[in-house]
Amino acid sequence: GGPASLSRFRGALVAAVLGDCVGGEFEGAEEVPMESVLQHLSSLDDETKGNGILEYSDDTAMARCVVQSLLTRAGFDEQDMARRFAKEYSASPGRGYGSGVIQVLKKLSSPQLSDVYQPARDQFNGRGSFGNGGAMRAAPFALAFPDLADVKRFARLGAMLTHSCSLGYNGAVLQALAVHLSLQGALDLPQQFISRLITEMEEVEGNEAARNDARILKEAEKPFCERLHRVRDLMDRSKVSIEEVISELGNGIAALHSVPTAIFCVLHCLQPRECLPEKYGGLERTIAYSLALGGDTDTIACMAGAIAGAHYGIEAIPQSWIKCCEGAEDADVSAERLHMLYHQSSQGG
Ligand code: R7I
Ligand code: MG
Ligand code: MG
Structure with missing residues (x-):
């Protein structure tokens, strides 16, 4: 599809859920x-196995809250x-939330709370969390706001509810x-894509805080x-080992050690790779490669899935994978509603 097509919206939201659900299998594993x-992944294709449904974790649980909130309020x-967030946590606390963020979610359910950003500020001796819990649920902001400045502003504020x-x-x-640019078709020119991200982040990281x-x-x-410069260096090389990716970019629970890594996974898998089956398309390659890094696999695959899904579109996602993953069909329905919201706002309505 063309820039900001429905197929790209559906691809982004559905592939994020898939990454979370299939990535759960390996979360925390050192070597995969x-x-x-x-x-x-091939067990997902095997219907005779009747392997039931792969459940989503906190990544998707919180992203669903973001989506529902943006849709219901028609904005942030x-x-x-x-x-x-608080309601979702108290309804299903067993989704694998980070150990720190649980305290924030409990405080957010207090009716006496006047400043919703305060519990996040109290984390880790007042410095706030650097975990990837804000980033893992950030994709919907790119699907709700066509304007780049809005995407940046609201993704930041949405994350600050738990990560200050x-x-x-x-x-x-x-x-x-990354999702915003991918949605516009920017991954057709990978070099420009990474340069754009660096330029934007120069400004984002340019302040006192x-x-x-x-x-x-x-x-x-x-x-x-x-880190984005390291991504650029790695993508210029013809051969890169998984060990190098992990040591240069990381595969951990900190946003700094996982968001650039997810972006690299997408860029690296734009072409066929020796280590991956020839029959795989780019979306399947991206998910498989993300899992093979080990570490925070559900989150890295979820983030890479969102960026890759926005590039390849819904048609690139195997039906058998969608059927196996809890929340994938819901994500598809939500994507259509976000697509409408996005195009309403871009008409100035
Ligand atoms: O960031 P967060 O929501 O966790 C998300 C991760 C994803 O992988 C999910 O799939 C799920 O598994 O959890 O939760 P936080 O508790 O805010 O941060 C996650 C972890 O990062 C914390 O439990 C700490 O171990 C670590 N961490 C910090 N450690 C020391 N100092 C985060 N911030 C700090 C810090 O400032
Ligand atoms: Mg998780
Ligand atoms: Mg995780």
Whole structure:
């Protein structure tokens, strides 16, 4: 489809859910042989196995809250979104939430709370979380707002409800930007895609708060920009081992160690790769490759899935995968509604 087509919206939201559901199998594993990944993925095609449904985790649970809030309020409403996070957590606390964020979600359900951003600020001795929990649910912001400045602003505020450290919420901004650009067809020119992201993040990381957090955490002056430069270096090379990707970019639970990694997975899998089956299309390659990195596999595959899905569209996603994953059909329905909201706002309505 063309820029911002319905197929791209559906691809983005559905592939994010798939990444989370199929990635759950390997979350936290240090080493994941590609063979195990391919076995896991081919078991989804095998109907005789009747392997039931793969459940989604906190990544999708929170993304669904973001989607429902953006649709119901026809825009960003922090009170409404915070309430939905709290309600979802208390209804299904067993979805694998990060150990820190649970405290925020409990505080957000208090009716006495006046500032919905305060519980997030209290995390980790007042510096806030740098986990990837803001980034894992950032894709819907790119699907709700056509304007780049809105995507950046609302992805940041949406993440700040749980992640007040700039290394947390700027990861969400980067993820939303990547989905936004992919939706426009920007992955047709991968070099320009990564340059655009670097230019945008130069501005995003250019303020006092970001500089301060980076200094305290002993990171580069502009940590996400630095990582994006590493992504660019890796994508210029003809051969890259999984070990190098992990050591250069990371595969962990911090936004800094997972959002650039997810972006790299998408870029690396734009072409066929030796380690992946020839019959796989780009979307399948991206998901498989993300899982083979190990570490925070559900989240990296979820984020890479959203970016890749926005590029390849819904047609690239195997039906058998959709059928196996809890929430995939719902995501497809929501994507259509987001597509309408997006195109209403781009007409200035
Ligand atoms: O970021 P968050 O929502 O976790 C998301 C991850 C994804 O992989 C999900 O799939 C799920 O598995 O969890 O939750 P947080 O609790 O805010 O952050 C996650 C973890 O990162 C924390 O439990 C800490 O171990 C670590 N962390 C920090 N550690 C020290 N100092 C995050 N911020 C800090 C920090 O400032
Ligand atoms: Mg999870
Ligand atoms: Mg995870």
